[in-house]
Amino acid sequence: MAEDDRHLAERALSREELLRGHFLHAVREQVALPDGSRATREFILHPGAVMVIPLLDDGRVVLERQWRHPLGRVMVEFPAGKLDAGEDRLACARRELQEETGYTAREWAHAGVLHPVISYSTEFIDIWFARGLTAGERRLDEGEFLDVFAATPQELLAWCRDGRVTDAKTLTGALWLQNVLSGAWELDWRG
Structure with missing residues (x-):
């Protein structure tokens, strides 16, 4: 402080x-x-979590559709997941991307951190970008059900604007994505 x-x-x-x-x-x-x-x-x-913004070579991003019981609806989100005790944040990002989407990435860049609900939670979410994606088999957790799909950044931003995407981490991810793609914000990519 x-x-x-x-x-x-x-x-x-x-x-x-x-x-x-x-x-x-x-x-x-x-x-x-x-x-x-x-x-x-x-x-x-909360132990913290990660969110991944996966960039396909054709310019689209990988997203998920998942039922969120407290809201009683399917939400569109970037892949994300909770850190295991003692887990490295990049290792968690790699694990969550592969488990939920089947993709692995050649390059990673740390973007930043967000605190989604500062009034009643210690949760933080580490934001990662991934590119050089290779498709593979998903390994969903037991009881986890979700659809994986790709969309253009323009489609994602339109869904954010019209209220189809309301998830705080995905809205923050869209802000990062927009600024990275415009060249306003730079990333330090690592293999």
């Missing part, structure tokens, strides 16, 4: 575990506010 941010900082006084499920870990903390008063904060502890 920057020294000039101290006047905004909250200090945790105590923590209570609310739920430790297979996927979610929820806690409640009592905090001291900058003015000395106290407040309660409830949030989800």
Whole structure:
């Protein structure tokens, strides 16, 4: 934290575990506010995740259609997945791309990090670009069902604009994609 941010900082006084499920870990903390008063904060502890923006040689991107139960609908998304304990972020990106889409990539570039729900989760999502794709067999997790398809960047941006794509990580990925393709943002590609 920057020294000039101290006047905004909250200090945790105590923590209570609310739920430790297979996927979610929820806690409640009592905090001291900058003015000395106290407040309660409830949030989800999350190990982090990765998202991959796979670029096909013909200029299209690889996307997925997956049922998201809390919303009760199929969502269009970039491939993504949760980090395993101690897992390297690039290793996770490689694993998720191959498991979900069947593709492997010759080159990778780290774009950045996003925090999708800063008000109630510690989750971060590492953003990776992949190119030089080779198709292969998918290895979906047990109970995972999704369709893989390709779209042009223009199609993806139109879906973002008209509300067909509402997933925060995919919207952020589309922003990165648009700026990388325009040359406004550069990537450091590695084999």
